[in-house]
Amino acid sequence: xxxxxxxxxxxxxxxxxxxxxxxxxxxxxxxxxxxxxxxxxxxxxxxxxxxxxxxxxxxxxxxxxxxxxxxxxxxxxxxxxxxxxxxxxxxxxxxxxxxxxxxxx
Amino acid sequence: xxxxxxxxxxxxxxxxxxxxxxxxxxxxxxxxxxxxxxxxxxxxxxxxxxxxxxxxxxxxxxxxxxxxxxxxxxxxxxxxxxxxxxxxxxxxxxxxxxxxxxxxxxxxxxxxxxxxxxxxxxxxxxxxxxxxxxxxxxxxxxxxxxxxxxxxxxxxxxxxxxxxxxxxxxxxxxxxxxxxxxxxxxxxxxxxxxxxxxxxxxxxxxxxxxxxxxxxxxxxxxxxxxxxxxxxxxxxxxxxxxxxxxxxxxxxxxxxxxxxxxxxxxxxxxxxxxxxxxxxxxxxxxxxxxxxxxxxxxxxxxxxxxxxxxxxxxxxxxxxxxxxxxxxxxx
Amino acid sequence: xxxxxxxxxxxxxxxxxxxxxxxxxxxxxxxxxxxxxxxxxxxxxxxxxxxxxxxxxxxxxxxxxxxxxxxxxxxxxxxxxxxxxxxxxxxxxxxxxxxxxxxxxxxxxxxxxxxxxxxxxxxxxxxxxxxxxxxxxxxxxxxxxxxxxxxxxxxxxxxxxxxxxxxxxxxxxxxxxxxxxxxxxxxxxxxxxxxxxxxxxxxxxxxxxxxxxxxxxxxxxxxxxxxxxxxxxxxxxxxxxxxxxxxxxxxxxxxxxxxxxxxxxxxxxxxxxxxxxxxxxxxxxxxxxxxxxxxxxxxxxxxxxxxxxxxxxxxxxxxxxxxxxxxxxxxxxxxxxxxxxxxxxxxxxxxxxxxxxxxxxxxxxxxxxxxxxxxxxxxxxxxxxxxxxxxxxx
Numbered sequence: 001x002x003x004x005x006x007x008x009x010x011x012x013x014x015x016x017x018x019x020x021x022x023x024x025x026x027x028x029x030x031x032x033x034x035x036x037x038x039x040x041x042x043x044x045x046x047x048x049x050x051x052x053x054x055x056x057x058x059x060x061x062x063x064x065x066x067x068x069x070x071x072x073x074x075x076x077x078x079x080x081x082x083x084x085x086x087x088x089x090x091x092x093x094x095x096x097x098x099x100x101x102x103x104x105x
Numbered sequence: 106x107x108x109x110x111x112x113x114x115x116x117x118x119x120x121x122x123x124x125x126x127x128x129x130x131x132x133x134x135x136x137x138x139x140x141x142x143x144x145x146x147x148x149x150x151x152x153x154x155x156x157x158x159x160x161x162x163x164x165x166x167x168x169x170x171x172x173x174x175x176x177x178x179x180x181x182x183x184x185x186x187x188x189x190x191x192x193x194x195x196x197x198x199x200x201x202x203x204x205x206x207x208x209x210x211x212x213x214x215x216x217x218x219x220x221x222x223x224x225x226x227x228x229x230x231x232x233x234x235x236x237x238x239x240x241x242x243x244x245x246x247x248x249x250x251x252x253x254x255x256x257x258x259x260x261x262x263x264x265x266x267x268x269x270x271x272x273x274x275x276x277x278x279x280x281x282x283x284x285x286x287x288x289x290x291x292x293x294x295x296x297x298x299x300x301x302x303x304x305x306x307x308x309x310x311x312x313x314x315x316x317x318x319x320x321x322x323x324x325x326x327x328x329x330x331x332x333x334x335x336x337x338x339x340x341x342x343x344x345x346x347x348x349x350x351x352x353x354x355x356x357x358x359x360x361x362x363x364x365x366x367x368x369x370x371x372x373x374x375x376x377x378x379x380x381x382x383x384x385x386x387x388x389x390x391x392x393x394x395x396x397x398x399x400x401x402x403x404x405x406x407x408x409x410x411x412x413x414x415x416x417x418x419x420x421x422x423x424x425x426x427x428x429x430x431x432x433x434x435x436x
Numbered sequence: 437x438x439x440x441x442x443x444x445x446x447x448x449x450x451x452x453x454x455x456x457x458x459x460x461x462x463x464x465x466x467x468x469x470x471x472x473x474x475x476x477x478x479x480x481x482x483x484x485x486x487x488x489x490x491x492x493x494x495x496x497x498x499x500x501x502x503x504x505x506x507x508x509x510x511x512x513x514x515x516x517x518x519x520x521x522x523x524x525x526x527x528x529x530x531x532x533x534x535x536x537x538x539x540x541x542x543x544x545x546x547x548x549x550x551x552x553x554x555x556x557x558x559x560x561x562x563x564x565x566x567x568x569x570x571x572x573x574x575x576x577x578x579x580x581x582x583x584x585x586x587x588x589x590x591x592x593x594x595x596x597x598x599x600x601x602x603x604x605x606x607x608x609x610x611x612x613x614x615x616x617x618x619x620x621x622x623x624x625x626x627x628x629x630x631x632x633x634x635x636x637x638x639x640x641x642x643x644x645x646x647x648x649x650x651x652x653x654x655x656x657x658x659x660x661x662x663x664x665x666x667x668x669x670x671x672x673x674x675x676x677x678x679x680x681x682x683x684x685x686x687x688x689x690x691x692x693x694x695x696x697x698x699x700x701x702x703x704x705x706x707x708x709x710x711x712x713x714x715x716x717x718x719x720x721x722x723x724x725x726x727x728x729x730x731x732x733x734x735x736x737x738x739x740x741x742x743x744x745x746x747x748x749x750x751x752x753x754x755x756x757x758x759x760x761x762x763x764x765x766x767x768x769x770x771x772x773x774x775x776x777x778x779x780x781x782x783x784x785x786x787x788x789x790x791x792x793x794x795x796x797x798x799x800x801x802x803x804x805x806x807x808x809x810x811x812x813x814x815x816x817x818x819x820x821x822x823x824x825x826x827x828x829x830x
Contacts (some may be wrong), residue, residue: 006121018173021656023596023634025172027644029116033122033169038564041127061302062339064132070750072431074108082121086128086328087304100336102403154639175644179638181745182507183646184500184530191497195462195504195512196637198488202510203461207639225500383797428535 004079007032034082038065042085044100046078051098059098061091090097108427111142113306116153118167124168128335130326130420131165131344132243133299135212138323139179141306143211145234145313154179155207156313159196161189163215164248164327165241187221189213189361190229195238197216201235208313211238214254218245219282221246226282230318237319240282243327255280259414260349261400268403273410278417282357284424286320290359293319297324298351300342304367310353324351332399344394347371347419349431364425375396384428392434438683445579445608448615449515449541449601450475450581455623456539459510462490462501464520467553468605469543472515483763487513493522499527499538506536507645509636509773511587512537517605518545523567531598532567532661536635536647537590541583544572544757545605546792554793555605556757557706558812561766567661569599569668570735572705575577576613579603581685582732584623587676591630591786594667604707606793618683626682658690664804665736672733689738691730694720695748698727700808703745703771704755706733708796712755726805731767751783751808755823757790764788764820766781781813789823800824 013032059076060068065089067082068089077090090098107313119137125132125372126235139158147153160166166183169176184192187212193211213222219241227234245263245336246252260278261270266275290314297305305323310320324345326338333341345351346369353367366376366382376384391414395401404410415431422429443451447618455462457516461480479485492498495516506512516524516532518557521542525582542560550551560570573579574813579601586599602631603609635645672689679708680686693713695701702712710714729745731738746752758763765771766784790796800810800823807821 005117015227019653020173021653021660023660024533024645024659025647025649026634027170027173027175027647027654029173030175030178030642030644031117031120033171033174034120036124036174038124042352053247055108057109057113060111061113062133064125064127064129065123065137065309066117066136067121069264070111070115073367074111079121080420084503085335086129087134087339087340092339096265122830152639154642155638157508157637167648169645170644172647172649172657175647177644178642180639180642181644182504182637184503184534185526187498188497188527191492192502192504192507194497195460195506196508197504198460198462198490198501199505199508199512199637201509202486202488203508205638224493225497226498232490323444362716412727 002069002077004077005069005081005102006034006082028058037081039081039083040102042083044085044087045080045103046083046087046089046098047101048076048078049097052074052095056094058092058094062092064088106343107363112303113137114144114153118143118177118318120178121178122371123351124171126329128328128338131243131301131336134323134325135165135237137213137302137306138210138218138309141309143183145310146207149314150206152206155219156210157188157196158183158212159193161213162186163214165212165214167248184325185193186217188225189217189222190225190236190238191267191273194229194234197236206281209236211236213238213240215244216254217243219280220254227289230291230320231427233317235317237321240320242322243325243330245330247327247330259417260410262403271300273407274403278355283307285321287356287359287361291318292316292322293357295321295352295355297321297323298342298346298353299323299339300346301353304353312409321405331345333397337397341394341397344389344397347373348389348391348394349385349422349429350391350394352422352425354425366425366427383426386430387432390434390436391418392430394435438616440614440616442473443576443610443615444610444612445573445576445603446471446543447475448576448580449583450479452580453480453513454510454515454570455618455620456584456627457488457585458513459806460488460490460494460502460512461497461514461556462492462505462506463494463514464498464516466495466517466520468516468545468609469517471609472541474613483760495523495525499531500523503531503534503536505528506538507534507631507635507637509638511630512538517543518547521563522547525563528563528568529567533597533657534635535597535664536598539583539586539590540598541601542600542602543609543790544602544603552792553605555607556791557602559757560602561758563600564735564766567665567734567820569597570667571599571601571733572731573601573603573608574709576608576615576731577649579608580615581679581683581687584627585675585679585687587627589668589672592612592671595631595664596634597664597668599630602706607707622765623681626678638752670735670797672770688747689733690741691732692745693727693728695727695745698749699812700751700753700805701726701727701729701745701749702753702755702804703729703731703767705734708790709759709797710754712801719805724805737770737774739774742771743778746775746778746782749782750812751785753785753787753804753808755789755804757786759788784818785811785822787823788820794824796824
């Protein structure tokens with residue numbers, strides 16, 4: 001399975017990250033928010049059934065985070081580090097390949 | 106099995122780790138808007154990154170850029186609440202002088218656009234800056250905790266339009282900024298919705314590619330402010346289109362006689378004359394849209410208010426040159 | 437060779453802008469500054485100035501567009517006054533906080549109400565806590581010179597702060613004087629090109645400008661603006677020195693006049709300094725030991741220079757065209773703060789005068805001197821003296 005593009009980003013951000021105050025409080029590290037793992041907000045989590053997926057990309061298009069990326073075969077992959085569990089993907093999935101389940105914490 | 110290519114670029118300019126609420130419809134809009142922009146810039150200039158963003162204070166600003174972090178991978182500036190259009194004008198002027206190719210994307214919420222930023226928006230459009238202004242319309246001041254704006258629809262509960270003994274909730278019809286923008290006779294104005302992302306992306310790309318100013322008003326569900334289920338954000342936005350609440354249209358060069366209307370779907374019957382949509386018979390009652398949102402819950406005890414809303418919607422469509430019929434539940 | 441031309445301060449400011457070659461000018465008309473954008477429009481229309489002139493719909497948008505352009509990495513100029521500057525107020529803090537070296541020419545004018553288009557300093561004085569550098573010109577030549585100097589100070593990497601250059605409404609904005617216009621090449625080498633390392637909005641190097649600062653970071657951001665203001669003190673001295681070497685005219689944060697043996701020093705700013713110096717000459721002829729001091733740089737406030745001046749005299753009489761209600765004048769408050777912990781200090785007197793274009797006459801200055809003389813022996817009767825007030829209509 002393809003590695004999350006955001007995980008790669010985390011490595012970059014961690015290496016270059018600085019809390020040092022800059023002139024104008026400018027943030028010089030684009031996309032550095034990837035270190036904030038918002039997956040901890042989640043109550044329900046999307047469960048994905050690859051066999052039912054028709055690769056319509058709707059979940060990929062709608063995810064507000066985005067916490068869904070595509071693997072080599074263009075199947076969606078869910079990055080649970082960021083998924084806040086809103087369930088839009090499951091609600092919009094035309095084949096019910098995604099279902100929301102209460103997450104055991 | 107042959108697999109379609111993803112319908113939109115996989116480049117991300119809006120990355121995760123931002124603090125938008127779960128199910129935020131505005132986050133969907135911004136993600137898609139930047140992707141669309143990137144595609145447009147690639148097609149027009151051969152450089153997918155040839156844009157910068159100037160954003161007004163608001164939900165999407167505070168959740169995306171918190172020192173020393175940012176969710177943005179495009180050059181981005183926030184100045185204040187009312188001046189995204191003016192700041193974008195400045196960026197555009199500087200780019201022109203630097204000989205930099207590309208387009209500026211100004212972003213504001215409905216408060217920052219329809220209300221406090223109206224003047225700066227009008228100025229930017231009138232001066233013909235090469236800027237696309239994207240108004241993400243979640244129909245109230247959500248960043249300060251759900252107060253009504255002039256873009257709040259009739260009947261909606263907000264913290265400053267609470268229903269009560271003497272109040273139906275918000276008592277004015279929604280102000281349509283897209284129509285005001287179009288009156289500037291700018292090359293391109295459109296309404297869009299996260300309920301129809303392909304239409305939205307197409308319009309953003311068109312806006313990004315025209316020479317000169319453009320304005321796109323996109324309806325975005327706010328589960329927090331609309332008191333709606335997190336997972337229903339896109340469904341609600343789609344119902345807004347299908348019930349007649351949210352018209353999808355395009356106006357080029359201020360030509361109000363040739364407004365392009367997009368068919369709403371949802372079983373609505375569309376009547377065309379000379380290729381133009383002149384009448385729509387909606388099949389889904391607006392109640393289907395309203396009932397999914399806590400902000401309209403009180404209206405169901407005063408159904409006459411929903412009829413008032415229906416009359417207002419008809420009047421709005423009339424401005425667009427379309428006669429509509431809106432069914433009542435069970436009709 | 438520099439050329440001499442007779443012109444109004446507004447024109448001098450426009451010439452300064454032309455010489456500084458800003459890439460973007462965003463301006464909105466307001467009395468008494470309107471001639472500045474008019475003249476710049478002409479320069480642009482004639483191809484004498486290669487700037488993008490944004491004809492904005494308000495001063496709020498003027499400064500907002502300036503912020504956008506400066507954040508994109510180019511030199512930026514605008515002009516305003518009075519209500520226009522007040523309308524910019526919100527964004528002034530932001531320009532300083534984002535460390536954008538915008539230069540604004542101010543035709544110093546009163547604030548409403550009542551509406552009044554004439555001179556005092558309430559407009560820019562009221563912006564003293566925004567983080568902006570503030571320069572005040574005595575004459576039209578200074579208006580031109582200080583705008584050039586302001587760009588150089590503002591863009592210095594140790595500073596990176598916006599700057600306003602004030603010159604008095606009508607007294608300077610609309611009055612012609614001979615002004616020496618320096619050679620373009622000389623100005624070019626003095627200013628150099630502005631290529632910021634901190635703010636550029638460039639797709640090749642995407643950055644985020646104007647992020648939210650939580651309590652964990654806000655205070656440090658504010659502190660760096662404080663530090664930049666402190667650093668500006670030394671940079672201004674350096675720039676004034678280089679200015680003299682380049683253009684032959686010498687500026688000081690505070691310019692002293694016949695202060696060495698003075699019992700009384702009249703401290704003021706702007707065009708009033710000219711009147712006061714003439715008055716000092718007259719009194720010196722009468723044998724009165726009196727001097728004058730002109731504050732050219734009001735922000736950063738020249739604390740050290742005020743202390744040095746204070747050591748020379750028995751009375752510092754602050755003459756100012758602004759009010760900080762219930763305190764007196766802002767310059768008085770700042771001067772007092774500079775001296776508060778000094779072991780020996782002169783009496784500091786506060787004189788409010790010339791508001792809303794009221795003439796300041798030698799008669800007024802005589803009254804001030806007689807009050808100051810009494811004060812030497814401990815006779816301070818009022819905390820704030822209103823000079824030239826028409827008590828008969830009150």
